Amino acid sequence: MTGVTLKQAIKRYGDVQVIHGIDLEIEDGEFCVFVGPSGCGKSTLLRMIAGLEETSAGEIHIGARDVTRLDPSDRGVAMVFQTYALYPHMTVGENMGFGLRMNGVPAAEIKEKVGMASDILKLGPYLDRKPKALSGGQRQRVAIGRAIVRGPEVFLFDEPLSNLDAELRVEMRVEIARLHKDIGATMIYVTHDQVEAMTLADKIVVLRAGKIEQVGAPLELYRDPDNRFVAGFIGSPAMNFLGGKVVAGGVEVPGLGRTVAVEASLPSEGTEVTLGVRPEHLEVRRGEGALSAELSEALGGVSYLHLDTPTGERMIVEERGDDRASEGDTVDVTFEPRRAMIFDRETGLRIR
Incomplete structure (x- = not known):
């Protein structure tokens, strides 16, 4: 696994600049959470790392590689989206191994990797089921499993729990935290929910209007905020x-x-x-x-x-x-x- 470095990363849509010269270092194996209000640029920044949004200026490095101009498939990342995006006509196992099959990976290797991922996520009993027979939390675990089988250097999560009810959100927070502990991968997670940020992160990046307000460990931001925005955003109820x-x-x-x-x-x-x-x-x-x-x-x-x-x-x-x-x-x-x-x-x- 490896870390991620952003150097003066900028994103423009025409004349409108939405990401303003972000400098950030995410260490190897770290769980980093981008948090902030709607429209602050957190998902855009994640998509820039994934290669789904072109970086207008600056650099993005994954490990020792400059991936700024590379295609998403060449960056060594796997992304879990807010929507599960599972194929309804495929079983859980087929959904998890579909990307590998499209890349010509041998069937025996696909079976091995799907089995490993299903063991990590406790999906073994559901491998032959179709998505319609699963709960929301189980479907999201399948989406995470689909990312795991690719063996990425970096996992990217874009508000993956937003579609779940309150009880399932708590359950899946625990699952994702356990997953990080088990596989030790570098993970970058986007959420507007500061409770998710506080409970999951090794490092929190607080964003506002396309700029970083403060970076630090959860309790560091809680106990020692640099400004009123961070003080009011971190902590529930608010300061x-x-x-x-x-x-x-x-x-x-x-x-x-x-x-x-x-x-x-x-x-x-x-x-x-x-x-x-x-x-x-x-x-x-x-x-x-x-x-x-x-x-x-x-x-x-x-x-x-x-x-x-x-x-x-x-x-x-x-x-x-x-x-x-x-x-x-x-x-x-x-x-x-x-x-x-x-x-x-x-x-x-x-x-x-």
């Missing part, structure tokens, strides 16, 4: 953001009705900033303060309390245990100073 102003002793936050101490090198007094704090780092105090509990989402072991502030800003607090606030309660929230993050109001960059 709370409140407007504030630097004053002596900390940040004055009108939404909380007080000045809060923070552990950051603050700019000069009077500078407008944004304070961010995650729902799980807030603690509720009932019967005091000026925050109104608008809604409580009780999910069993955890509840999410939605709060209205006097300034019209919204907050979400994660609550656990048996003593939880209810809708209509008046509350205050507290948090440790080290949990607060401060962002420049204009640029969105983190102030550390």
Whole structure:
């Protein structure tokens, strides 16, 4: 297996540039996830690596080879799409081995490779079934198996779980994580779901408007985001953001009705900033303060309390245990100073 390197990769459609000089190093055997909102360029970037989209400028290397101008079939990659794209008249085994058969691979070798892939994906009992007799998760495993039998250097996944229901998505996340552990291949995975990104990735690449916002391990991005966009995108529920102003002793936050101490090198007094704090780092105090509990989402072991502030800003607090606030309660929230993050109001960059 081998890694992938992008050097100032650019994609244009006519006069419109959608990928803006991407530099990225994906190590051999790494599970890298491209994540970002719809239209950020993550699927386009994946298709450029696959060769399905022409690279307008820059270079793409797979291992030691410059594959920028190579055809998709010559790049040593296999792609798993959002749609299963299985042949309905073929069995599972025939679907998995079809590409090899078209390339003239001997039948005995095809059988061996299909058997190996089916063992990895636990598809052995289904090899003689047609796709219509499979569940959605099983069909997606067949699509992954079709990629495995090709023995690619790099696996590419383009939102492969989007068509599955919630339970199957969780099941398939576990399957894909196990697959990576078993075969140790370099994998690049595209999703808009940051939960998938956090649970699967060795490395996350956060994209916005065709540019990289930050690259890092999942917990690194969660604990130490570079800007407000990354802070708000990584973590579920999203980080709370409140407007504030630097004053002596900390940040004055009108939404909380007080000045809060923070552990950051603050700019000069009077500078407008944004304070961010995650729902799980807030603690509720009932019967005091000026925050109104608008809604409580009780999910069993955890509840999410939605709060209205006097300034019209919204907050979400994660609550656990048996003593939880209810809708209509008046509350205050507290948090440790080290949990607060401060962002420049204009640029969105983190102030550390």
